[in-house]
Amino acid sequence: MTTDLRVLEASEWDSWFGTLERAFGGALSSAAEQREAWRSVTEYERSIGVRDGDEWVATAGAFTFGLTVPGGNVVSAAGVTMVSVAATHRRRGILTSMMRRQLDDVRSWGQPLALLTASEPAIYGRFGYGAGTRQLSAEIDTSRVSFRVPADDTGAQAVRLRFVELADALEPVESVYARLVATRPGMLERRPGWDRTMLIDPPEIREGASALQCVVARRGEGDGAETVGYALYRIKPEWDAAGPKGTVVIDQVAALDPVVYATMWRFLGEIDLTSTVSVSNLPVDDPFQFLVSDVRRANIRVRDSLYVRLVELGAALAARTYQAPVDVVFEVDDAFCPWNEGRWRLTGDEKGASCERTADAADLSLSVRELASMYLGDISPAALARAGLVRELRPGALAEASAAFVSPVAPWLPHGF
Structure with a gap:
């Protein structure tokens, strides 16, 4: 198979979107008005796909949003959307190649976060997305x-x-x-x-x-x-x-x-x-x-509702505030975005925070997926620890992080994308 992963051009939108519709079992937007609305908000420079010869066989896009984080700051985020792979081209690494390209792009755009709503949640955990809100x-x-x-x-x-x-x-x-x-x-x-x-x-x-x-x-x-x-x-x-x-x-x-x-x-x-x-x-x-x-x-x-991906871990954690004073070192596993791997010291409170690389001993060990689920304050580190997904390496660190990460207002995604 000879495939070409590239950025979408405006003249190709109809065939590209048709590939997406077919992957979702039919017409996603049966009304012309609705279809044109999707066309109008498409950001072509942030939309990619894979072609096999002259046929689109996969699609993925990203919208530009600002996401409110605990403390009220609005952080630039890429809203991942329109992801599909044709049934004829599954299990060939196409989705992985698009996720690789997309997260590299998001990082180059200077956006510390990627977001998506998952038609099938089992797909995106392996790319570091964690369930960050519920509805x-x-x-x-x-x-x-x-x-x-x-x-x-x-x-x-x-x-x-x-x-x-x-x-x-x-x-x-x-x-x-x-x-x-x-x-x-x-x-x-x-x-x-x-x-x-x-x-x-x-x-x-x-x-x-x-x-x-x-x-x-x-x-x-x-x-x-x-x-x-x-x-x-x-x-x-x-x-x-x-x-x-x-x-x-x-x-x-x-x-x-x-x-x-x-x-x-x-x-x-x-x-x-x-x-x-x-x-x-x-x-x-x-x-x-x-x-x-x-x-x-x-x-x-x-x-579950919104899935979150920390693209630039340090910048993302520093962009929000924390309900209680926190000073913990995370040992983070992130095989898909290795620039996030290693130890990070998070210090902060309700006024602000910093998150920098450190050589100090780790207090908590977890994957970037769990950190993403904690990020907006809906899921407690203690709850993830009870599931065996966060390991406490310093006594007291889990309670400290749990008190800090919680949001007094439940995070919520108001609409899909």
């Missing part, structure tokens, strides 16, 4: 569950809800999202154009539900009104002999303060002709869990 989903029986709204004793003006046409939703939605990015690790600072992809709503993707609807929450009147929250959702109607039992399918819900957030949830839970609220992606510490009258009838589930 919560729920099916809430609103015929039996109500939502409470806490008292608003701040003196703020009353919350007012209004429908907004989808064509006019971009500015209010993005204004709230942008203010929330720095408040939670795992959230993405998006490049221009990404905001529009969040509101694409062709009929082909609705799965029997209505067109996307938008409700915004505002405080104040007239020109002085401030947008403080929004909900994007669909209604999936259903009836039986007893009457209506439709579903509110939440796409996004966000707010700038607890009263507004609770108000949005109460609205969603009381929409006429519905008896279920369905949501597929919330933070694992989302406050709705404490607002429902019966959490068991929320049918909560949790699964």
Whole structure:
């Protein structure tokens, strides 16, 4: 087999993307509007593939994002995407060659982190990616569950809800999202154009539900009104002999303060002709869990979400802050990116950190994959140690690192890429 691994050219996008679609079992973007949205955000200089003769047989790309890390800093990161290998060309080292090229490129771009969402999580661990965030989903029986709204004793003006046409939703939605990015690790600072992809709503993707609807929450009147929250959702109607039992399918819900957030949830839970609220992606510490009258009838589930790869280990660990003072030496195994291997001293606290190479004795031994899972503060080093994946070499080092790495706000990826 003669193959050619190279950067994508704009004129080749259709055939390149077609290879990706076929690898995923059919049309990923059956609607022309959705397909064009993916084309519009493709960064050609960061997109690669493998050709066998005149045919694309593998694809991989990367988006430019900023990732919020514990402490509120936004760190430049490569959002790995559109990875595929044709079924006819498996087990020939093609994926490994693309991962090798891509991580070398990310390092040359000066980005200390790579990120991805995994269709098959078993694939990416061998390249040093670790599960860094989780997401919560729920099916809430609103015929039996109500939502409470806490008292608003701040003196703020009353919350007012209004429908907004989808064509006019971009500015209010993005204004709230942008203010929330720095408040939670795992959230993405998006490049221009990404905001529009969040509101694409062709009929082909609705799965029997209505067109996307938008409700915004505002405080104040007239020109002085401030947008403080929004909900994007669909209604999936259903009836039986007893009457209506439709579903509110939440796409996004966000707010700038607890009263507004609770108000949005109460609205969603009381929409006429519905008896279920369905949501597929919330933070694992989302406050709705404490607002429902019966959490068991929320049918909560949790699964893995964002996978993190430390490309430049020292820069990545120094970019975040730590909940408690920490001074530990890691012995890191990273066969795929050997520039990360060896001993690193991490010192830091809630004000800042440094991470430098050292010849000092190691306190903890682990692979870069485990370090990636710890990075955003969702997975404790102590939990990984109980699984035998982190070894304590100095008594007390595990407790020190565990107290330092935890995030008081659960990391969360708000949308895929």
